Amino acid sequence: MLRPESLRARSPHGIASEIARLAADGTLAPGERLPTVRAIAAALGVSAGTVSAAWRALADAGVIVSRGRAGSFVRSDRSEWLSPRVHELAAPAGPVRLDLSLGTPDPAMLPSLHAAFARVAPRADTGRYNDVPVLPELHALLAETWPVAGVEALTVVDGALDGVARTLEQVVRFGDRVAVESPGFPYFFDLVDALGAEAVPLELDRDGVTPASLSRALTRAPAAVLLQPRAQNPTGVSMSPDRARALARVLLGSSGGRRVTVIEDDHSALVSSAPDVTLARLLPAQVVHVRSFSKSHGPDLRIAALGGPARIVERVVARRMLGPGWTSRLLQTVLVDLLTDASSVARVRSARLIYRDRLDRLASALRRLGVDVGEPDGINLWMPVRDERAAIVRLAASGIAVAAGRPFLTADGAPAPHVRVTGGLVSENTRLVAEALADAAAAPPL
């Protein structure tokens, strides 16, 4: 319950900051109704305009919602179907002019599905429930382009996250540990928690996960090591081939390392500019590699390929037969079409070049303004900021949404604050966007 007389600030910015802090630390409960503007103005001895300005800033930052005559409320629209860190990722409500918070591809750059759908079977029939789960022509295409020759088993799953989750389910037991990049993908942390496992953080530098942090993680005997070989989310780092060899050697050099399952999530595959990279070249018997088509061909296709040792891949396939069964052959047919039709192939190739160009231009504009975001690959960049919340609020005020950095970190330590920016969506006014980002990066704590 907010007692207006307990507020110390008198300026719009100060009042907004105090209330944001009270909402963040739980003093103000989600859904709680705030006193009226007039009551607060009277209690503080300021004008109603001052309080209204504070309210507008709070609403823009998604801290409160205004429901007209009913009043203003601490925002409480928890989307219950979202896991904890994923929920934290949700962008604040408010008018957004440029949404760089999503981590999703530019819809304008996805290949059109029209022609592909015209070529699928007219009815959603299937021969038998126990037919081979992957269309032979798709299997052949995947085998030809897989980053390691002679992969033992290949299948198709419902997106990279499905592939990662199903592989983890096969190799991780309650109480096990999973080594995972931090900063890393919030869904992975929630997934590891949901399996009753413990996340062991891996550190990254500009070439990928560091061998030293992998060695350290191996001393804790993880059951699995989860890596993003390219366009790491959120940092945009792609692993160099030398680094892949170094990591494989670390694994080979430790008895625990030779037993661990390595899962590689190549989520941005065909829109990454870096060459294909995998530890499977040196460790074919223990690497499961996942290649998603979400970023290149559309997240709603829900298709990824998964390949690796038969002892793991076949268990994943068998388990799926007791659930979804297989990835719809309609969608597999569409994917085959998109991977072979010349204009779709050209479109995906040009998308990769355009993302490369957009990220390069944004990253160099930021560098000129004194903000170092490295040389990100894919669609995201990881921007250091002085204060995460202040940066988000500052950007919200100019209609730009970015993702909070905190959900991308494991619980340990007190890492430097960052926000994740889906720079691959910045198609124009790059300099102005960079200026707004750099200004937010320097914003002092609220």
Ligand SMILES: Cc1ncc(COP(=O)(O)O)c(C=O)c1O
């Ligand atoms: C690291 C990572 N893995 C998986 C995914 C989701 O991929 P998919 O749509 O193939 O499940 C994303 C999406 O951004 C991602 O960043």
